[in-house]
Amino acid sequence: MTSIIEPKLHKATDLLLKGEVVAIPTETVYGLAASIESNEGLKKIFALKERPFFDPLIVHVANFKQAATLTTDWLPLADYLARVFWPGPFTIVLPKASHVDPLITSGLDTVAIRYPAHPLAQELIHLVGPLAAPSANKFGHTSPTQPKHVQSEFPGANLLIVDGGTCEVGVESTVVSIDAEHVRILRPGAVTEEMIQAALRKWSHPVAVSRGSSQASPGSLKHHYMPKIPLVIVEPQKTASLAAELRLRIQNETGKPAQNAVELKLNDDPAIAARELYSEMRKISESGADCIYVVNRSDRQGMWSAIWDRLSRAATLDLTDAHSKSPQ
Ligand code: TXA
Ligand code: MG
Secondary structure, rough: OOEEEOOOOOOOOHHHOOOOOEEEEEOOOOEEEEEOOOOHHHHHHHHHOOOOOOOOOEEEEEOHHHHHHOOOOOOHHHHHHHHHOOOOOEEEEEEEEOOOHHHHHHHOOEEEEEEOOOHHHHHHHHHHOOOOEEEOOOOOOOOOOOHHHHHHHOOOOOEEEEEEOOOOOOOEEEEEEOOOEEEEEEEEEEEEEEEHHHHHOOOOOEEEEEEEOOHHHHOOOOOOOOOOOOOEEEHHHHHHHHHHHHHHHHHHHHHHOOOEEEEEOOOOHHHHHHHHHHHHHHHHOOOOOOEEEEOOOOOOOOHHHHHHHHHHHHOEEEEOOOHHHHHO
């Protein structure tokens, strides 16, 4: 194992200031960070992650002033929502300031900004300045919520990991784009649609809230957050006949039959279910199982929305009724 885990920040600060990449904890998932001032560091993020350049990065800040300097239009509505949800798992997409490196924004005219709640992330940003950071996993894989997950994503890399323990939230931040009359949720997260609606009831003007399309968020691909073995979503009443069906379907899909399907059980409390989601996926993947199955639930309210968004993108197969009825 060549990765180093360091709880102190001297070395991380040094490396970031020199244009290197460091893995940092946030309250959502671990990030692979570089200074926004270092074009070299930014390039290293894409190389290490094997991430396509069309997928833009989030800039992490540690105060409102830093946030405002990244955009040409720090809208009163963005300021209001940031004051409600920052620091926290809430990312705001706004028109980009000209000094923001186009590598961060994939050439788009907007930039995604987040003020994370983790104290170690905040301290590093105070020491180095704003940090661009995607989740610290290979492109398309499950995000890491513990330092050892980062190590297993980049076993050969000489990567410094700042150890901030297990991430509290467990799934990536809510991403929204904002204009004066509209909030579009591009990626659901722990700041839920219901929480945004409640905050907007205290705002001076009417604002529409909607779910954005995947084109609006270039990283929202169908196959994302994927574990190393197939993941299947099934209806509760079908679990009895599951073994036979899975063997067949997985055989058709991957060419290999699934003999040892293991259930990923979701906690009834969605905050706990989210916190455990990715580490459970990893645990089952490494347990000798050859398939993960998750039993569908009808609840898509609040935090469940983010959990099912990630599960449906992680799924190789969706055997739920809703899916089989919808056109391909
Ligand atoms: O919780 C999080 O957001 C974590 C931690 C490390 O902060 N970060 C994270 O980054 O999940 P990443 O790169 O894995 O996901 C960022 C998402 C992508 O789907 C990307 O397409 C979207 O944010 N995004 C970034 N800039 C954007 C922009 N200008 N317009 C629309 N979507 C953008
Ligand atoms: Mg990611």
